[in-house]
Amino acid sequence: MSSENEMNRLLDFLGYSILLGTIAGLLASIGDLYLGILFGILSINTYLAIVIAYVLFFMLISIIVNLITIVTSRPEKRRVNFNKLYFIVTLYLIDFVYVNGKLNGWFNFLNLRAAVLNSILLAGVISLFFILQKSKRFEKLFLEKLEFLTVLLMLFASMAFFNYYILNWSSPLQNKMQVIMLLFIILAIPYIILFIIDILYSFCASWLKSERNIKLLSISILLLFILSIPLVFKNSCLTFYKIEDYHAEQSKLEQLKGKPNIIWIVLDTVRKDHLSCYGHRRRTTPNIEKFSKDGMLFTNYISTAPWTLPSHASMLTGLYSSEHGAHIVDTDEDYVTSPLDDKNLTIAEILKEHGYNTAAFISNFGTINRAHNFEQGFNFFCDGRSYFYSSFWGLLAFNVNFLQNFKDNPIFRINKYRLSPEINKTILIWLKKNRTSPFFLFINYMEAHSGTNYLPKPYSSLYDFSWQKWLNGSSGNTAEKQKIKFDWYDCRITYLDHHIGQLFTKLKELNLYDNAIIVVVADHGELFGEHGSYGHVTDLYNELINVPLIVKYPNYLNKQGVENKYVQTVDIMPEILFTLEMTLPEGISGQPFNKVDHQIIAELFKNKKIAHKDFKRYYRDLKAIFSLDSSAFKYIKSSNERNELYNLLIDPHETNNIINSKEKIVRDLDSKLIDWISSLRHLKKRTNKNKKISSELKKNLKALGYIK
Numbered sequence: 205m206s207s208e209n210e211m212n213r214l215l216d217f218l219g220y221s222i223l224l225g226t227i228a229g230l231l232a233s234i235g236d237l238y239l240g241i242l243f244g245i246l247s248i249n250t251y252l253a254i255v256i257a258y259v260l261f262f263m264l265i266s267i268i269v270n271l272i273t274i275v276t277s278r279p280e281k282r283r284v285n286f287n288k289l290y291f292i293v294t295l296y297l298i299d300f301v302y303v304n305g306k307l308n309g310w311f312n313f314l315n316l317r318a319a320v321l322n323s324i325l326l327a328g329v330i331s332l333f334f335i336l337q338k339s340k341r342f343e344k345l346f347l348e349k350l351e352f353l354t355v356l357l358m359l360f361a362s363m364a365f366f367n368y369y370i371l372n373w374s375s376p377l378q379n380k381m382q383v384i385m386l387l388f389i390i391l392a393i394p395y396i397i398l399f400i401i402d403i404l405y406s407f408c409a410s411w412l413k414s415e416r417n418i419k420l421l422s423i424s425i426l427l428l429f430i431l432s433i434p435l436v437f438k439n440s441c442l443t444f445y446k447i448e449d450y451h452a453e454q455s456k457l458e459q460l461k462g463k464p465n466i467i468w469i470v471l472d473t474v475r476k477d478h479l480s481c482y483g484h485r486r487r488t489t490p491n492i493e494k495f496s497k498d499g500m501l502f503t504n505y506i507s508t509a510p511w512t513l514p515s516h517a518s519m520l521t522g523l524y525s526s527e528h529g530a531h532i533v534d535t536d537e538d539y540v541t542s543p544l545d546d547k548n549l550t551i552a553e554i555l556k557e558h559g560y561n562t563a564a565f566i567s568n569f570g571t572i573n574r575a576h577n578f579e580q581g582f583n584f585f586c587d588g589r590s591y592f593y594s595s596f597w598g599l600l601a602f603n604v605n606f607l608q609n610f611k612d613n614p615i616f617r618i619n620k621y622r623l624s625p626e627i628n629k630t631i632l633i634w635l636k637k638n639r640t641s642p643f644f645l646f647i648n649y650m651e652a653h654s655g656t657n658y659l660p661k662p663y664s665s666l667y668d669f670s671w672q673k674w675l676n677g678s679s680g681n682t683a684e685k686q687k688i689k690f691d692w693y694d695c696r697i698t699y700l701d702h703h704i705g706q707l708f709t710k711l712k713e714l715n716l717y718d719n720a721i722i723v724v725v726a727d728h729g730e731l732f733g734e735h736g737s738y739g740h741v742t743d744l745y746n747e748l749i750n751v752p753l754i755v756k757y758p759n760y761l762n763k764q765g766v767e768n769k770y771v772q773t774v775d776i777m778p779e780i781l782f783t784l785e786m787t788l789p790e791g792i793s794g795q796p797f798n799k800v801d802h803q804i805i806a807e808l809f810k811n812k813k814i815a816h817k818d819f820k821r822y823y824r825d826l827k828a829i830f831s832l833d834s835s836a837f838k839y840i841k842s843s844n845e846r847n848e849l850y851n852l853l854i855d856p857h858e859t860n861n862i863i864n865s866k867e868k869i870v871r872d873l874d875s876k877l878i879d880w881i882s883s884l885r886h887l888k889k890r891t892n893k894n895k896k897i898s899s900e901l902k903k904n905l906k907a908l909g910y911i912k
Contacts, residue, residue, distance in 0.1 A: 220283075221270035224290065225263030233258035244592055245623045247658045265294055296326070450583050450641060456559030457642070463784055464758040465720045466555070466644045467711070468776075470519070471700065472512060472568055473653040473740060475729040476752045478690075478697055486667060488698045491705030492724060492754070499722070499756030501766050506804050506830065507728050508773040510748040511741045512571040513541065514807070515727040515773055516578065516648075520550040522777040522792035525807045526884050530576065532741075532811040543577040549789050551777045552581025552644060558786065561643040565631050567621050567650035582646070586630055590622045617658035617671075621650050624703035632710055639714055651700035652693065652730070654739075663699040667691045682733055689732045719758045721780060726751035727773075735858070741814050744828040744840055745858050749806045757783065770804045770832060771797050793884075803880045804830040810843065820844075829877045837866070839873035849873075 233255045273286040300322070452460075476482045481493040481501060508518040509525050517523070517530035521544070525531050530544040544550075552562045563584040566572045572587060579585040627649060635645075650656065658664070664671075669691035677688040704724075711717040729748045731737045740748050753771070757763040761783075771779075774794030781788055782796035795802060808826040815823035825843040830836075838858070840848040849863040849870055863870060 218267070218270060221266040221286070221290075222263055225266030226259050228266070228294070229259030229262035230255065244590065245619060245626065245658065245660065246592060247617050250592070250618060250658075262294065265297070266290060269293055448583055450561040450638070452559035452561070452641070460559050460642045463642060465642060465716060466560075466723075466780055466784075467716075467720050468519075468644070468646045468723045468780075469704065469725070470516070470646075470648045471652065471724065471726045471752065472648055472650045473728060473730050474697060474700075474726040474752060475652075475693075475747060476726070476750060477747075478694060479752055481754070482752060484694075486694055488694050489701040491701045491708065494705075495708060495722075495724065495756065496754045498764065499754055500763055502753040502755070502771055503766060503768050504770045505725070505751060505753035506770060506772050506806060507726070507749045507751050508806055510728045510744060510806070510808055512568055512727050513576060516572050517544045517548070518773040519725075519727070519776055520544070520552065520578070520581075521548045522551075522774045522789070522794035523548065524774060524793055524805060524884065525809070526881070527793060531809050532814065533809075541576065543575065544580070546577065546580065550581045551780065552646070554581075554781065554786070554789065555644045556581050556583065559642060561638050561641040562646075563634055563638070563643065564646040564648075565627050565634075566646075566648045567623070567627055568648050568653070569621060572648055584634065588622065590619050590626070592618055593620060619658055620655035621653075623651060623656065623659075624649050624700050625706075628703055628707055628710075631707065635710070635714060635716070639716060649700055649704070651696040656696050659695060659699050663695050663702075666695045666698055669695050686733050693730070693732070719760065720756070721758060721783060722756040723776060723780070724752070724754045724756075725776065726753075741808075742822055744806050744808055744826050746838075746852075746856070749828070755779070767797070769797070769800065770830060771800050772802075772804055775800055803876055804832065805877070805880060821846075827877060827881075829873050829880070831869070831873060835869070837869055837873065839870060839877070841874065841877060 237251060237254065269290045270286060273282045273289060277285045478484050479489045479492060480487045481489060481496040482503075487493075507515050509515045509531070514525040514528070514531040517528045518525065521528050528544060528548050529542045531542060533542050552564070556562045562582045564572075564579070564582045564586065566578075566585075566587040569587045569589050572578050574585065574587065578587075627647065631645070631647065669688070674688055674692065677684050708717060711720070728740050729751050730740050731742065731745070731747055734747055735743060735745050737743050737745075753776075755776075772794065774792070775797060776794070778788050778792060778794045779796045788796075793802060806826075806828040810823050810825050812819075812823065815821075823844070824846070826840060828838060828840045830838050836852040838850045838852055840850075842848075847863050847870070848858075848861045849866055850858045850860070851862060852858075
């Protein structure tokens with residue numbers, strides 16, 4: 205009989221642990237669902253997967269803890285020990301993932317900082333467990349009064365606050381001691397809540413004698429906490445990216461009276477021939493097309509580099525890649541990048557010095573980030589990741605090897621970075637607070653880049669695109685694959701255009717559009733099999749470097765139309781300063797648009813990690829130079845002597861290399877290229893040495909497709 209009772213008791217505990225795990229999983233997933241709705245662009249399947257994952261996770265932990273308590277505890281103490289241990293183990297596992305994923309680089313235990321932080325975490329959790337063990341008052345309230353509802357409340361509080369404090373962690377507190385203190389605060393929050401409940405219980409002892417009233421109070425507190433989450437998270441993005449307050453001197457503000465605001469929008473990885481304002485057969489970008497009629501559309505804008513890091517550095521400094529030095533450095537050891545040097549003066553620093561409030565909202569967190577020193581000159585710099593990337597399950601999906609396929613699974617379609625509506629939310633919060641001050645606003649959008657795997661309808665089915673065709677097309681011929689890739693590329697560009705249109709509408713509503721300088725430009729393009737290449741860190745063909753540029757000037761300047769003159773990435777900074785009637789910094793290579801007479805050059809530097817697909821072809825330095833006369837020749841010089849020459853008038857797609865038939869033209873362009881190289885302003889000293897990228901940055905660049 206006793207054995208039968210014991211079996212029934214074990215079954216009761218097993219059922220209880222499964223029930224508790226299920227309810228805890230459902231409850232804890234609410235935090236991620238709220239944050240996903242507020243900050244993320246996720247498919248319904250991904251939301252469902254998050255809920256299922258939480259339920260299975262907490263159920264598994266519940267069963268394991270139940271087995272431990274059965275083996276180690278007397279029958280009358282099992283429920284007590286189970287609840288305590290269940291909460292502590294769950295809290296520790298969740299905190300462990302966040303601490304190691306965010307502070308140490310994923311599960312990197314081989315350094316001192318990782319050992320110290322994990323020791324502090326473990327010591328903190330053990331201390332809390334002993335507090336529960338020794339406190340009879342807590343134990344009584346914990347188990348006899350509120351039972352597992354209190355456990356769930358405490359668990360949910362930990363999850364919600366952890367999500368709040370780690371959301372977009374790539375730009376948070378710089379002081380590691382602050383992080384450690386923050387961790388203890390987060391760990392203490394459930395106990396603070398429990399203490400408040402205890403006080404309430406003391407005041408309402410008579411009322412709480414009723415079991416029904418106890419449950420009512422528990423549920424009410426729980427619901428109140430859940431309903432308060434949207435308010436807690438409303439402006440969270442602006443809390444953690446504040447670098448410094450904007451305080452301009454009155455004399456500088458007086459000098460800026462009447463000066464326009466500057467809004468600089470970068471369309472990461474957008475090709476010119478896929479915008480309708482540049483003649484694309486599809487009307488992919490009606491809002492940008494409308495915008496182009498308000499300004500100047502440049503048909504021969506050439507990027508200085510075919511990828512993000514050096515191109516953005518050239519935009520902000522007016523220098524070529526060889527001058528600012530922010531690019532890949534070839535090495536046998538590892539993937540190495542050189543950050544944007546402190547000696548380089550950025551347009552943000554110049555405008556800030558003149559009294560402008562400077563802010564940047566960056567979607568490309570893997571490249572345009574603080575690790576590469578791009579925050580210099582910005583009062584406010586937001587380079588955070590997508591919501592899912594920062595969530596508990598996102599950390600697992602992006603870092604645990606056997607879950608790598610999950611993030612690219614066609615059922616879930618998880619985006620690797622924030623899309624334009626997420627970026628716009630934070631921009632509008634900032635604008636509403638800062639629109640009265642003269643400002644410089646820099647924005648990077650990433651829809652066109654690989655890694656955008658999900659769009660809401662109708663954008664996911666435009667241009668006859670479907671994921672079924674994408675999956676079926678993997679076995680098709682090259683033309684079929686390219687068409688499907690183009691269709692999805694156009695879907696993403698149209699989605700981006702829609703939200704840029706919404707941003708323009710808001711700017712007009714806030715009276716910030718008409719008299720602003722607004723730049724819309726791409727940093728580089730993308731190859732989809734043209735020239736036998738894919739991606740954009742491979743070549744210097746025009747699909748990669750002849751990209752869109754549209755500039756809307758303040759209305760009082762009355763400048764609209766189409767400009768066919770060659771201009772470059774390095775020229776945007778001096779053009780803005782020239783329009784503002786500010787002195788140009790010494791030593792920059794760029795010039796105001798109407799004064800451009802420098803050579804038109806693009807560069808790409810060799811790196812073994814980039815050349816892994818075809819070492820003989822891709823392991824080389826490239827420099828491209830354009831003839832500026834009516835002949836329209838383009839010469840690409842390669843360090844492996846596979847040089848190329850194209851006549852862009854008759855061969856705009858660069859399919860016929862005429863290098864062997866135009867020796868005089870080649871000699872002339874090669875001579876100009878040599879002269880250009882010798883004239884460069886090389887930096888003699890660098891405050892930031894070339895460095896191995898951190899495991900975190902390497903992971904981010906890998907996610908964006910720059911390295912394998």
